[in-house]
Amino acid sequence: MQSRQKHPRMPRPIASLVADALALRGYAQSDAALRRQQAWEISCGPMLAGMSRATEISRGVMTVIVGSSMAMQEISLQKETLLQRIRQELPEQKIRDLRLRVGRLD
Numbered sequence: 001m002q003s004r005q006k007h008p009r010m011p012r013p014i015a016s017l018v019a020d021a022l023a024l025r026g027y028a029q030s031d032a033a034l035r036r037q038q039a040w041e042i043s044c045g046p047m048l049a050g051m052s053r054a055t056e057i058s059r060g061v062m063t064v065i066v067g068s069s070m071a072m073q074e075i076s077l078q079k080e081t082l083l084q085r086i087r088q089e090l091p092e093q094k095i096r097d098l099r100l101r102v103g104r105l106d
Contacts, residue, residue: 036057036090040053044085051071052064052066052075052105060095061096062093062097066100
């Protein structure tokens with residue numbers, strides 16, 4: 001009976017191990033959420049940022065929760081300008097639209 005020759009495994013880079021561990025624990029998602037919210041705040045300014053929160057990006061559509069219908073109207077009026085700014089802040093996301101919903105900002 002012939003024994004199979006084992007090939008030694010190459011060690012993995014520590015950066016790869018850390019990235020895998022963060023993804024397993026969900027920290028990568030919270031980092032993405034933080035980056036998304038920061039980009040939203042930069043794009044819309046402190047007044048609108050205090051009345052709204054970017055929650056997710058799916059298929060090029062960023063969902064934004066607003067605290068009141070008044071805030072929703074204000075953001076709607078500035079939608080095209082906000083889209084241009086958010087595209088500059090998050091070019092890798094290829095955001096094509098904003099979806100606004102009234103809800104709790106928690």
